Amino acid sequence: MTQPAPRPRREAGRGGRPAVLTLGRIVTAAVEVLDAEGLDALTMRRLGSRLGVAAMSLYRHVADRGALLAAVVDHLFAEAVVELDPADTWDEALSRFAVAYRGMLLAHPHAVPLLATHPVDTDTGTALLAGLLDRFDASGIDRQDALICVQSVGVYVLGHALAQVGTPPGTSPGSGPEAGPDATAFYDHWFDTGLLAMVSGFERRLTP
Amino acid sequence: MTQPAPRPRREAGRGGRPAVLTLGRIVTAAVEVLDAEGLDALTMRRLGSRLGVAAMSLYRHVADRGALLAAVVDHLFAEAVVELDPADTWDEALSRFAVAYRGMLLAHPHAVPLLATHPVDTDTGTALLAGLLDRFDASGIDRQDALICVQSVGVYVLGHALAQVGTPPGTSPGSGPEAGPDATAFYDHWFDTGLLAMVSGFERRLTP
DNA sequence: GACGTAAGCTTACGTCGTAATCAAACTGGG
DNA sequence: CCCAGTTTGATTACGACGTAAGCTTACGTC
Numbered sequence: 410m411t412q413p414a415p416r417p418r419r420e421a422g423r424g425g426r427p428a429v430l431t432l433g434r435i436v437t438a439a440v441e442v443l444d445a446e447g448l449d450a451l452t453m454r455r456l457g458s459r460l461g462v463a464a465m466s467l468y469r470h471v472a473d474r475g476a477l478l479a480a481v482v483d484h485l486f487a488e489a490v491v492e493l494d495p496a497d498t499w500d501e502a503l504s505r506f507a508v509a510y511r512g513m514l515l516a517h518p519h520a521v522p523l524l525a526t527h528p529v530d531t532d533t534g535t536a537l538l539a540g541l542l543d544r545f546d547a548s549g550i551d552r553q554d555a556l557i558c559v560q561s562v563g564v565y566v567l568g569h570a571l572a573q574v575g576t577p578p579g580t581s582p583g584s585g586p587e588a589g590p591d592a593t594a595f596y597d598h599w600f601d602t603g604l605l606a607m608v609s610g611f612e613r614r615l616t617p
Numbered sequence: 618m619t620q621p622a623p624r625p626r627r628e629a630g631r632g633g634r635p636a637v638l639t640l641g642r643i644v645t646a647a648v649e650v651l652d653a654e655g656l657d658a659l660t661m662r663r664l665g666s667r668l669g670v671a672a673m674s675l676y677r678h679v680a681d682r683g684a685l686l687a688a689v690v691d692h693l694f695a696e697a698v699v700e701l702d703p704a705d706t707w708d709e710a711l712s713r714f715a716v717a718y719r720g721m722l723l724a725h726p727h728a729v730p731l732l733a734t735h736p737v738d739t740d741t742g743t744a745l746l747a748g749l750l751d752r753f754d755a756s757g758i759d760r761q762d763a764l765i766c767v768q769s770v771g772v773y774v775l776g777h778a779l780a781q782v783g784t785p786p787g788t789s790p791g792s793g794p795e796a797g798p799d800a801t802a803f804y805d806h807w808f809d810t811g812l813l814a815m816v817s818g819f820e821r822r823l824t825p
Numbered sequence: 826g827a828c829g830t831a832a833g834c835t836t837a838c839g840t841c842g843t844a845a846t847c848a849a850a851c852t853g854g855g
Numbered sequence: 856c857c858c859a860g861t862t863t864g865a866t867t868a869c870g871a872c873g874t875a876a877g878c879t880t881a882c883g884t885c
Contacts (some may be wrong), residue, residue, distance in 0.1 A: 423882040425831030432689030465874075466833045468646075468870065488619030525776075528783040559805045561811030565769070568733075572772055574735040602866065606818030609674070616816060633851035633862025636852065661842065673843075674864045 430462060430472050436484045439477060440517070447519045453479075482527045485520055486537060487502035489513040493540045500608050503559065507566050507604050521574045525567055550615055558611050565607060569600055586597040633697045637671060640678050647685060647727070655727045659683075690735045693744060694729055697721040701748045708816050711754040711767065715774050715812050720777035729782045733775055758823055766819050773815060777808055 419520050442451050452475060457464040471477045491509040493502050514521050529537075538559055544573035575597045646667050650659050661682060665672040677684045699717040703712050722729050737745075746767055753763035781804045 423831085424829065424881095426833070426881040428832060430832080453874080454872075457650065459777070463834050464872095465835080468874075469832060525779055526730045526731050526783065557807045557810050558814075560807060561773070561777075561814065564774045564780050564811075565815075567779070568772030568774075569769075571733055571737070571751030571775070572768065575734065582623070599765045599768065602765050602822075603772070603815070606766075606769065606822060607773075607815045608812030608818070609821060610771075610818035613817065615808075631862085632850095632860065634850040634862065636863070638864080647869080660840080662840085671865050672841095676843075677863060 428469075430460065430466060430470055431479065433490050434460065435467060435470055435477070439481050440520070442482060443481065443519050443523070444517055448616075450522055452588065465589055477526055478523060480532065481520070482524055483530055483533050485513060485517060485524060486529050486533055488516070490537060491540075493544065497544060497549065498546050499544040499555075500540055500612055503562055503608055503611075504515075506538075506541050506559070507562050510563065510566045511570060511600065514567070515573070518574040521570050548615075554615055558615070561611075562604070563609060565603060566600075567605065569596075635811075638668065638678055638686065642668065643675060643678055643685070644688050647689050648692060650726070651727050651731070652725055656731055659686075661729060679816055687738065688733060688735075689728070690732055691738055691741050692723060693721060693732060694737050694741055696724070698745060699748075701752065705752060706723065706765075707752040707756050707758065708820055710749055711770055711816055711819075714749050714767070714813065715770050718771065718774045719778060719808065721777070723781070726782040729775075729778050733779055756823075762823060766823070769819075770812070771816060774808075777811065778805075817821060 439451060439456055442456055442459060442568070446455075447607075453464040455469055456477075457467055467477070489510045491502075491505050491510075493505065497505065515525065528534075540553050541559055542552070545558070546552075546608065550558075632742070637742050643664070647659060650664055650667060654663075659677055664685075665675055668675075669707040671767055679688065693702075697718045697720075699710075705713065722732065731797050744767065749767055750760070753766070758766075783810075
């Protein structure tokens with residue numbers, strides 16, 4: 410390592426050259442490159458050039474490429490937060506979460522393989538799900554049952570998005586839906602059906 | 618391209634230097650490297666050296682690294698075939714498929730990110746699921762409903778395996794009671810519970 | 826203006842995938 | 856037995872990657 414890089418920010422304004430780079434700017438640019446050109450194009454050099462900076466300069470703010478990707482993952486998951494109506498039942502909240510999560514994934518198709526591979530930071534994850542788990546608490550559902558329920562829906566949503574973004578052009582002729590608006594409609598229907606099956610299955614098990 | 622590489626095999630024995638390399642040997646070695654050292658270690662040079670061969674020699678049998686990975690994916694999916702008892706109902710067959718699929722994934726943890734990212738070849742996939750879909754047909758279930766059902770379970774299994782293998786050692790650093798038999802037991806219980814929820818949800822929807 | 830310090834730049838190394846070209850090892854015809 | 860013809864593996868080389876080490880630049884403070 411060149412430096413213990415992940416030093417967040419000096420306590421403001423002590424001497425030194427003014428920073429043109431910040432972690433926030435880096436992560437934002439990284440997401441832009443990712444969305445525009447895909448994960449393979451997200452290299453240190455390309456990211457640097459987009460920021461008007463040499464590749465090595467990024468290492469002042471990010472330990473290595475892995476840490477950069479982790480920061481991107483965290484940033485993207487923050488997009489999936491939902492406003493939960495306290496009047497919602499746990500199953501309504503769960504569906505709302507699934508839809509919001511999927512919306513984020515489909516908004517960043519090139520990021521889905523990344524999000525699938527790099528687990529979210531534990532703190533970010535639990536913070537994200539805190540409101541959701543509260544809805545289960547409100548119904549007196551055991552914490553571990555609630556966790557299983559939420560995680561199951563989460564992995565279903567992620568897996569579904571992987572399948573959707575992993576099949577770019579067309580499938581086989583004759584069987585199944587072809588690429589086009591039909592495909593989107595099919596994936597939407599599939600998503601809703603599978604989600605409903607899973608949620609209703611949990612309802613039967615957890616509701617007295 | 619050096620050659621139209623994926624030429625399978627001359628009609629046997631016409632002139633030419635005898636082949637020490639075959640696609641089968643290459644794929645087998647690739648899976649071994651993958652299992653032993655992970656996806657990043659699966660480079661053309663390392664694979665070549667394991668086969669006692671120069672990296673470039675592999676390109677006589679494989680178009681490029683992408684094609685090699687695709688062949689590995691196909692090979693691994695072939696491990697997930699299940700013997701289906703014709704007396705099984707569709708929901709029993711579906712659960713059996715899920716368990717076998719998960720077994721294959723957990724037997725090759727380093728391959729899970731690869732399988733998640735590279736969709737299986739359409740022909741291989743449909744061949745794999747043919748017996749399963751037959752069980753739905755036998756119950757008079759609509760083909761599209763059956764597909765949605767099977768795919769939903771498949772996506773859940775893959776997402777679940779991703780979550781399990783994506784959290785390798787310990788969650789927090791330094792703290793003691795980490796990932797041991799407890800973790801495995803938790804994942805098993807989570808898997809069973811989520812699978813049961815989804816399958817029973819589909820049962821309610823598809824069974825008269 | 827000199828100094829300390831933080832941020833960005835330059836250079837360089839080892840590794841990757843792979844294009845182009847060459848050498849080796851077999852078969853069958855003369 | 857040797858000589859095409861053919862197929863397979865080896866060599867060499869290029870550009871791109873992540874990143875270690877050291878240098879330069881631009882500030883705030885005396």
